[in-house]
Amino acid sequence: MRAGDRFADRYRLDSPLGQGGMGEVWKAYDVELGRAVALKTMLTGGTTDGPVRRFRREAAIGARLQHPGITVVHDVGVHENRLFIVMELLVGEDLAHVLARSPDGLAVAEAVGLTWQAAEALEAAHAREVVHRDLKPANLFLQADGRLKICDFGIARTAEATAGLTVTGRPFGTPPYMAPEQWRGERAGTACDLYALGCVLYALVTGAPPFPAAEQAWALMRRHLDEMPPGLRSARADVPYELAELTASLLAKSPAARPPGRGSRGRAAEGDPARPVRRDARCHA
The missing domain is CATH 1.10.510.10 (Transferase(Phosphotransferase) domain 1)
Structure with a gap:
């Protein structure tokens, strides 16, 4: 992935924030709502293995929890066979x-x-x-x-x-x-x-x-x-x-x-x- 790429025709990747064993996180921009966000995506595609289940569960649980002390999940989707989660950008x-x-x-x-x-x-x-x-x-x-x-x-x-x-x-x-x-x-x-x-x-x-x-x-x-x-x-x-x-x-x-x-x-x-x-x-x- 490169800066300038778009996910789901909505999220523009701006700069990488970090990478782990399961995925990477980018500072991105939501062009529809006009706000900076964090976009986390899996390093590989697929829909059935353990990491994918964990990734989906993280999105579902994050969306379920609403509290000022818990990171907000805005969106989840699939782009070119890659799952992604859109979260609030923390500073x-x-x-x-x-x-x-x-x-x-x-x-x-x-x-x-x-x-x-x-x-x-x-x-x-x-x-x-x-x-x-x-x-x-x-x-x-x-x-x-x-x-x-x-x-x-x-x-x-x-x-x-x-x-x-x-x-x-x-x-x-x-x-x-x-x-x-x-x-x-x-x-x-x-x-x-x-x-x-x-x-x-x-x-x-x-x-x-x-x-x-x-x-x-x-x-x-x-x-x-x-x-x-x-x-x-x-x-x-x-x-x-x-x-x-x-x-x-x-x-x-x-x-x-x-x-x-x-x-x-x-x-x-x-x-x-x-x-x-x-x-x-x-x-x-």
């Missing part, structure tokens, strides 16, 4: 990039505010019986106005259909942020997102997830199944006791022991935890 950067510049973690109030925003968006998804299953800093996008968006529902499922394994027998998710039930290949309900949220909060406060991301998968699996990470206050003395306790409860090994719903946002810190944080802008989707 800012994901939290993985934010953390790369802050290896020792963010200010506690900032970390809490970002986690609070993610929790509110998750609550909206869970209310519609959607489980993300891959929450991590790279899928949390901080916009230029300080508002956070959850992105990439490519492996999300409805709560009643959240089997834990791929067709090849491998668990879904990103190892440093996967809940014990995901590692075991069990049904992954909304509590798995709360565990991942705890891992994200831990990373935002300390600069790294609870267990070293560089470890081999088998070592990470053992740690997530059997070990509790060091408490937040052992890493940072300025962490409030309540925040350390909340993080530990989110990281409970048993899904039933994790705080339900609004409990994942409560009593985290004093002040206004949802205060937006402005940062330098980049475009993405």
Whole structure:
């Protein structure tokens, strides 16, 4: 694909934003509505394999969820045998990039505010019986106005259909942020997102997830199944006791022991935890 190409005679490709294993994302222009958008398309055509099903599910779930903290899906279609999704164009950067510049973690109030925003968006998804299953800093996008968006529902499922394994027998998710039930290949309900949220909060406060991301998968699996990470206050003395306790409860090994719903946002810190944080802008989707 090249800049200037058009999809469905409506979306003009302007510049590439990124590429992954399944597709690529372009900054595009909707010539009918006169607005900039993000267009995500599959790298290959076809209509029956697993990646295509995931791609279609991402579009369907994205269109189903309507919340300020979740990326908006505008359109979906097929162009020259390529599926594509049209989404709102986000300006800012994901939290993985934010953390790369802050290896020792963010200010506690900032970390809490970002986690609070993610929790509110998750609550909206869970209310519609959607489980993300891959929450991590790279899928949390901080916009230029300080508002956070959850992105990439490519492996999300409805709560009643959240089997834990791929067709090849491998668990879904990103190892440093996967809940014990995901590692075991069990049904992954909304509590798995709360565990991942705890891992994200831990990373935002300390600069790294609870267990070293560089470890081999088998070592990470053992740690997530059997070990509790060091408490937040052992890493940072300025962490409030309540925040350390909340993080530990989110990281409970048993899904039933994790705080339900609004409990994942409560009593985290004093002040206004949802205060937006402005940062330098980049475009993405």
